[in-house]
Structure formats: structure tokens, C-alpha cells
Amino acid sequence: MKLAGCLLLAAAALAAGGALAEKADRDKPTQIEANRMSSDDARRMTLFEGNVVLTKGTVTVRADRIVVRQDAEGFQTSTATGAPARFRQRQDPKDGKEGEWIEGEALRIEIDDRKSTVELFDRAKVTRGRDEVTGNHSFVDQRSDFFSVNAGKDGAPGGRVRAVLQPKPAAE
DSSP states (O other): OOHHHHHHHHHHHHTOOTTTSOGGGGGSOEEEEOSEEEEETTTTEEEEEEEEEEEETTEEEEEEEEEEEEOTTSOEEEEEEEEEEEEEEEOOOBTTBOOOEEEEEEEEEEEETTTTEEEEEEEEEEEETTEEEEEEEEEEETTTTEEEEEOOTTOSGGGSOEEEOOOOOTTO
């Protein structure tokens, strides 16, 4: 596989839309900026290091390091790490209203293209609109819209999950 192909696959893996992002994001070009990039075609792995910023449509991922691996069938898994690593993306509009922004941060974010899952490890925090959930581990299944948060043994402050859910207007 040529280097350019690895870069495109790496970018596509991290910017995979899934159920959370706007559907239009899938058709947008991907831009990655980093201080360094290396690719190992034999291991099907691409590494971006140093102030990494990935942008695709409404999706933005910021991390110190992003590692992208591709299996034989072309599915990618990506691991973004930082102090913390962060992502931001907008959901599809619903009922004629603009889509809400979802933001997340953790020391490690793993995205599995095959399973359509996103996991946040170590000091995980996810914000959707004005609602916020924190814990040590957050799991999102984009196919089923399932979401879970665990405190973990060294998890959130006080060893518990914390959620702040804002009241919604009656029209919602």
C-alpha cells in the first residue's frame, strides 16, 4: 500500500461518522496536521505525533498522538492519546432544529470502525448540548445509540459516575 493510501485510510478511520456525526461529514475531505508522521505498511499502521489535529466536516479530533491500524478487510481502529485527547462533532439535525454538538475528552480515545464504537478511557468526560457525564470509562455503540459510563476503581472523583442533565423545554 502506498503512503498516500495509508494517510487517507488513517484519516477516514478517525473521522468515521457513525450515528453521532452529521451524515454529510462522510463526504467531506479530511485534513490532518501533526509535527511528525510515520507509516509502517507491513504492519498496516500509521502514526501521527505532536499536536495532532484531524478535521473532517464537523468532526475535529485533537491529540498528542494518533495511531491508526487497518485489518485485512480494510476496517480501521484508531487510538488518540493526550493530556487529554479531545473530539468535537455535530449530530444530525432533528425536527428541523440544528444538530447538537457532542464534545468528549479522555487520556485515551479508541475508535473501532468495524464495530462502530467509540471508547474513552481515563478521566472520560462527554458533553452533549448542556448535559455532561464524567467517569473513568465511556462506551458508545454508534449503531444502537447505546451509551454507558463507568467510574472504575481509579475513575471519576469520588469513584463515581457524575451526570449533570439540564431540564429540557416542554416542547422537546
